[in-house]
Amino acid sequence: MTQHDRTISAAELTAGLRNHDKDLFQQLYQAYSRELYLLAFRWVQDEGLAKDMVHNLFVYLWEKGGDLTITGEVRHYLFRAITNRCINELKRRSRTVSEELLHFESDTASFYEIADYILFQQELLKHLAPLAPRCREIFILSRVHHLEPAEIAEKLGITLNTVYYQLSIALTALRTALLPKKKLR
Amino acid sequence: MKKEEVPGFIIACLSEPDNAAKQQQLQDWLLEDETHPAILEDYRRLWQAAALLPENDFDVATGWDNLQQSTVLRQPPMTVSHRRRWWKVAAVLLPVLLAAAWWRHTQQDREMVTYIAQGNLKDSLQLPDGSKVFLRPGTVLHYRKNFRSRTVELQSGEAFFDVVKNEQQRFTVTAFHAAVEVLGTSFNIKTSTEYTDVAVWDGKVRLSAGNGQPGVLLTPATMGKVDAYTGQVEKLAGTFEYRCGWANNDLSFSNQSLGTVLHTLSSIYQVRLRTADTALLQENITVRFKNITLEEALAVIREMLDLKADHVSSAEYILKKMK
Numbered sequence: 001m002t003q004h005d006r007t008i009s010a011a012e013l014t015a016g017l018r019n020h021d022k023d024l025f026q027q028l029y030q031a032y033s034r035e036l037y038l039l040a041f042r043w044v045q046d047e048g049l050a051k052d053m054v055h056n057l058f059v060y061l062w063e064k065g066g067d068l069t070i071t072g073e074v075r076h077y078l079f080r081a082i083t084n085r086c087i088n089e090l091k092r093r094s095r096t097v098s099e100e101l102l103h104f105e106s107d108t109a110s111f112y113e114i115a116d117y118i119l120f121q122q123e124l125l126k127h128l129a130p131l132a133p134r135c136r137e138i139f140i141l142s143r144v145h146h147l148e149p150a151e152i153a154e155k156l157g158i159t160l161n162t163v164y165y166q167l168s169i170a171l172t173a174l175r176t177a178l179l180p181k182k183k184l185r
Numbered sequence: 186m187k188k189e190e191v192p193g194f195i196i197a198c199l200s201e202p203d204n205a206a207k208q209q210q211l212q213d214w215l216l217e218d219e220t221h222p223a224i225l226e227d228y229r230r231l232w233q234a235a236a237l238l239p240e241n242d243f244d245v246a247t248g249w250d251n252l253q254q255s256t257v258l259r260q261p262p263m264t265v266s267h268r269r270r271w272w273k274v275a276a277v278l279l280p281v282l283l284a285a286a287w288w289r290h291t292q293q294d295r296e297m298v299t300y301i302a303q304g305n306l307k308d309s310l311q312l313p314d315g316s317k318v319f320l321r322p323g324t325v326l327h328y329r330k331n332f333r334s335r336t337v338e339l340q341s342g343e344a345f346f347d348v349v350k351n352e353q354q355r356f357t358v359t360a361f362h363a364a365v366e367v368l369g370t371s372f373n374i375k376t377s378t379e380y381t382d383v384a385v386w387d388g389k390v391r392l393s394a395g396n397g398q399p400g401v402l403l404t405p406a407t408m409g410k411v412d413a414y415t416g417q418v419e420k421l422a423g424t425f426e427y428r429c430g431w432a433n434n435d436l437s438f439s440n441q442s443l444g445t446v447l448h449t450l451s452s453i454y455q456v457r458l459r460t461a462d463t464a465l466l467q468e469n470i471t472v473r474f475k476n477i478t479l480e481e482a483l484a485v486i487r488e489m490l491d492l493k494a495d496h497v498s499s500a501e502y503i504l505k506k507m508k
Contacts, residue, residue, distance in 0.1 A: 022257045029249055037243040047239045049303060054243075055252060062256035093304060121234055125242045142200075143235035148498065149200055168192030174231050175192075 010070045010077070017065030029058055032075065036082045038118050038125075043086035043101050053085050076111060120178075127177040131170055138163060139170040186214070195228045296330040302342065306455065307432065312337065316356065317347040319432035343375035345386075345432030363411035363418075364395035372403075373429045377413075382421075384408040384428035394418055406439075436474040436482075443468045443490065447504075454479040457501040465490070465504065 008016075008028055016024035033054055040050035057078070061068075070077050083104060090097050104110050128136060138156070141147045142163075147155065149163045156163075186194060198204075198211040215221050302308035302320035310318045313332035320326070324342025335351070339360040348356045350369025358365045358374055363381035365374060370388020374381065383392050385403045392409040393400025394416040401420045403409050408425035411418050427445070430436030431453045438446050444466035447458040456479065460466055470489055474482045483494050483502065495503045 020257075025257060026249065029252060030245060033245055033248055034243045037248075038239070041239045042237060046303065046305065047241060050239070051243070051248065055248065055255075058252050059255050095304075117234065120230075121238060124231070124234055125238060128238075129242065139235070140240060143232070144238055144240050146236065146498075146500070149197075164193045164196060167196050168189075171192050171196065171228055171231055174235075175227055178231070179227065 008074050010072060010074055013074050014068065014070045017061060017068060017070075020062070020066075025058075025062060028061075028074075032078050033058070034122055035075070035118050036078055038121050039079060039114070040082050040086055042118075043083065043098070044090060049089065053082060053089065057082055057085060075115060079111060079115065123178055124174060127174050128170075131173060135166045135170050138166040142167055191224065192228065195225060196232070199229065199232050297327050298330050300326045300328075302326075302344075306453070314351065314356075315349040319345040319347075321431070339374060339376050339381075341376060343373065345371065345373045345429055347371040347433075348388075359395060360411075362394055362413045362416060364393050364400075366391045366393075371429070371433070373432065375428075379414070380410055380412050382408055382410040382428075384425040386426060386429040386433065392418060430474070434476045438473070439471045440469045441471075442466060443470060443486070446470060446472070446486065450479065450482060455500065459501070459503050461503055461505040465492075465506065 008024065008031065012024065013028065015021075016028075036054045036057065037050050040053040041047060044050055044053065083101070087097055087101065090101075104114055128139065131139065138152055141152045141155070142149065149160055149167070152158075153160045153163045194210075194214070198207045201207050211225075215225060300310055300320075302310075302322050302324040304322050306322070308320045308322060308324075310320065310326070312318060312328065313330075314335055318326070318337075321343045324344055325340040326344065327338040327340060328336065333354075335354050335356045337346075337356075337358050339358055346356075346358060346367075348367050348369050348371065352368065356367050356369075358367075360374060360376040360381040361378065363376070363383075365372070365383055367388060367390045370390055371386040372388070372390050373384045373386070375383075383390065383403060385405050385407055387405050390403050391400055392403055392411065394411050396416055398416075398418070400411075400418045401409050403420065406424040406426045408421045408423075408428065409418060410421060424439045424441075426435075426437040426439070427441065427449055430449065436449065436453075438449075443460070447460070447466070450456075451458045468490060470486070472485060472489065474485070483504075486492065486504070487494055491507050492504045493507055495505065497503055
């Protein structure tokens with residue numbers, strides 16, 4: 001893509017937030033907002049809320065970032081920050097905080113695992129977009145809405161074989177698109 | 186097996202983890218070639234990662250536009266460096282600022298509040314007069330910040346109101362082509378573009394089309410409906426306490442069809458509840474579920490109608506007659 005893909009170091013970010021550097025702030029948003037959205041969605045399971053969490057985190061960085069000293073990896077810092085916000089929000093709404101989430105909060109090693117996973121999901125979303133509409137629809141009904149192949153066939157008035165066929169087209173396309181770039185584990 | 190048939194085969198195996206025949210075929214296939222386990226792993230990872238995806242991708246451009254409004258495009262606070270000048274400026278500005286603050290304060294009184302319900306199952310809100318509202322996600326309410334008129338506009342969705350009693354001031358809920366007036370009571374109201382319906386839990390409410398006509402008086406367990414096109418208000422036959430159960434965790438069905446009971450439970454617990462035989466849906470039952478889980482509710486229904494429930498997936502049950 002563009003310059004936004006370049007890595008922002010912790011020192012750069014600390015200085016940028018202190019000086020209210022608009023360009024750096026925009027780069028930061030462009031580079032990390034989608035990942036942070038995916039991570040927030042993973043914790044809160046609500047698209048609208050996940051979007052709000054990302055928005056609020058960046059507003060906080062802009063307003064209060066002058067007092068922050070960020071060390072280590074920027075991605076690491078942002079992932080922690082959004083995760084803490086999600087925990088607080090879930091607690092505020094008296095909703096259950098999943099064990100996975102608490103584990104992530106307390107265990108540094110799991111960060112890399114999650115970061116990998118989020119990057120993988122981001123690629124996956126990117127490559128879902130160019131699929132043929134019907135194929136994409138069937139894939140989303142199956143994976144995102146968790147419908148069984150037989151239910152999809154009934155809902156769309158098509159045969160079970162067509163559902164399997166479209167799902168395999170989608171998976172084959174995704175595998176081809178994702179494999180050369182990233183070793184699937 | 187042909188190469189192009191492999192993905193379909195793997196999907197079928199991943200979709201039916203409990204199908205022993207499929208799983209056996211999968212084991213056989215894995216042993217056929219040393220590359221097969223890695224291929225399965227690729228597909229499995231894609232399959233599982235996709236299951237945790239949001240339906241919509243994140244729109245970075247729109248997100249940035251919104252963020253700019255509340256960050257980089259906001260004017261920084263004014264700073265004046267010279268002390269003397271600061272005093273002069275303050276002398277001029279103080280009355281202006283006071284006037285502005287007063288104006289803002291009175292404006293705020295008139296300000297409308299818009300509340301959009303969030304969450305997965307239900308959201309709750311306390312109104313300025315202490316009345317409580319439970320809302321289905323996505324429901325939209327408007328009310329004045331000062332709340333002197335005790336009026337709430339339900340723009341869309343479904344809400345359960347538990348209204349604080351106040352003899353001096355009636356509480357009114359308006360919806361598309363409908364109005365509900367109450368003193369102190371609790372009731373459920375659901376609005377759509379075609380109709381608005383109201384079911385009462387306790388107390389009395391008057392439901393009208395909001396056109397000056399008197400409408401109908403509703404008492405506990407009754408339900409009224411306003412047709413958005415004709416403005417006709419009618420009182421429905423039957424008992425409808427169960428319409429309030431999603432909000433107050435007290436589901437009371439009296440001689441309702443199993444179809445209604447299952448439909449209500451599935452909308453509350455976000456699961457699919459089906460019957461193997463649709464004739465079952467017509468059977469009527471009288472039952473009350475207070476603060477109990479879906480499993481407990483299903484156990485009661487099974488006992489009452491002599492059924493068994495197959496838990497076919499994490500969010501789906503099928504009820505069948507015992508043989």
